[in-house]
Amino acid sequence: MIFKVCEQEELRRLFDILAADNTVVGPVQTGLDRNGSALNAFKPVADYTNLNLGYTTTKLSAKSYFLPFRESLASFQIDGNDWQKTVDYHCDRPIVFFGLHACDINALNKLDKVLMGNTYPMPYYAAKRKNMFIIGIDCQPQPFCFCRSMGSDTVLHGFDLFITDIGNRYFIEIQSATAYNILARIKTRPPEEVDHLQYMAIAAHKNKQFTSRVDTTDLTKILDMEFQSPVWKQWGDKCLGCGTCANVCPTCYCYGVEETVDIGLRSAQKVKTLYSCNIVDFAEVAGGHNFRSERHTRLKYRYYHKHRGFVEAYEESLCVGCGRCGEACLAGITVPEVIASVRGEES
Template sequence: MELQLIEKSDHDLFVQNLINNYQVEGVKPKDGSFIYGSIKAPEELCLDFDCTLISPKKYFLPPKEALLQFALTPDSEITPLIENDPFILFGVHPYDIKAINQMDRIFARGVPDPHYLQRREAALVIGVDPTAVAPRSFWADMGASTVSEGFDLMFTDMGEHFIVEIGTNRGRNLLEEHAKLKPATTDDARERVRIRSRISHICKKRGFAFPKRDIPKLLEHSWNNFLWEEQASKCLSCGTCNIVCPTCYCFDVEDHVDLDLAHGERIRRWDGCLLQDFAAVATGENFRETRASRYRHRFFRKGHYLFEILDDLACVGCGRCASGCLPDIADPVNLFNKLKEG
């Protein structure tokens, strides 16, 4: 592990140098919350936040994107549209990096998705350790307090300075070209461990009442549990939990033909398993017509189906679903603990 120091007084210069040379996207405050957006000045960037409203997955899987253009000619001309402009994503918490790592595996398996993968390759990810814990977060219980991969640089706020872990050669080059650095000492490394442990301990006050690896087996025996109907009776089928989740990646694909009937484009947009027509097909059938079936599917997907692919739960404990759900039924901690109680 390679660690360097950046004094707080030199941090703005580092950020300004990045802005001068790259497209920089990062965390910024908005109306009492935090969002990801374009950073045009160092003072816009916020590294002292609990959780953003929306995860950074939008940079790799946009809410709406054109996949290709086509011409309805005898030769059926098709032009792929792939965005791969380089950019820096600054301020990603470890739990969101864990989610990105899971998404990387999902979009690389089977038939690799070039749209996602080229965006991912174009991104320089600068992570930052949390300094605060959102009320509904439980990332410590999900093993997402820290990550060992998926970032180019990882910042930890040490008070008077940042300690920076170098994750890749691209990250090292970025630091050497644009930052004023000092070597980190053994004492600095030990203090970093203490700071990380302290914030993780705060987050551990919320979590599951049993080992999380028991969740797939718990779900296997809970298909007919009354809780699905009971909780889903309050569901608004709004899809908020899908939208804010960093590991939800379902999408719909539509072909839009121009008015000249000679050209068009293929569009991909986010979809969500809680939406009423998510499982509807052309014959008029809907394989998950009831709210209970859709509600159950979401938790089975997070806790069972994707576990078979990832060997891990498709939940990183960010708590966004719980925070965004108006009837308060999307919280994995509450739901799984209730299932365990029987």
């Protein structure tokens, strides 16, 4: 890893250089919530002053740029006596993500394992993922963040640059050769001891700010032991089966595929739509049998996939602790409370 330091004004120059040839997507304030706190979302940004780099967690993650909620996979058209098929990869222009938090970069790294692994890589995802430049930015923990418990409060790979505000200047971690070359176009300097000390002081202060935690010690074993625990029914009775948690989650990737054919049989489309394992027909199969017709079995399945099955397959959890699902859940179901109850603890 190579480190540099730049003055704050240089970040604007970096933005302008990148925006000249790329679509830049970053955090933008979109309004205020009912408590007067800023609401933020990832949007294409043409002007540096529209970026809100001190943003708090967005409601929706950056997932929509890699795994859109609805995406055309292919379309078919009869032209004369021939079929024409169009495969839609949707990757016109490189995307620069300017200001992703560590948890969201970790989420992408997890999605990569599933969607770009060796067995069945998903070309639609891979085409977008390979055509992007990621600038990470440090953040301050919110009351619902438990990324530290999940080891996702920092990130070691999956980005080109990572910047930390250390007062009136930025500490920059450089991961890629592309980033190194682009940084040569702005004014930077090697960090000095005072910069290292300031970086470490900020990291130590941040670590003390976490108020939400999940005890992951032996969690896979405990989940195996507590598969029949009555707490699953208690949480299931609260759950509305709405699927919002999966929609906002940066690591949920399940989807359904629907094929539509026009009434004249001249054209057809194959469309992928993200889906949630909490929705009632998620496990319904041909013939109408539903393997998880009860809400608590579906809620339990989501937790076992995130914290048990994925760990077995990849030796890490599929949850980055961003807290979005708990924030968005109308029933007030949060990961820290569910896991604490399974462990027999008060949350």
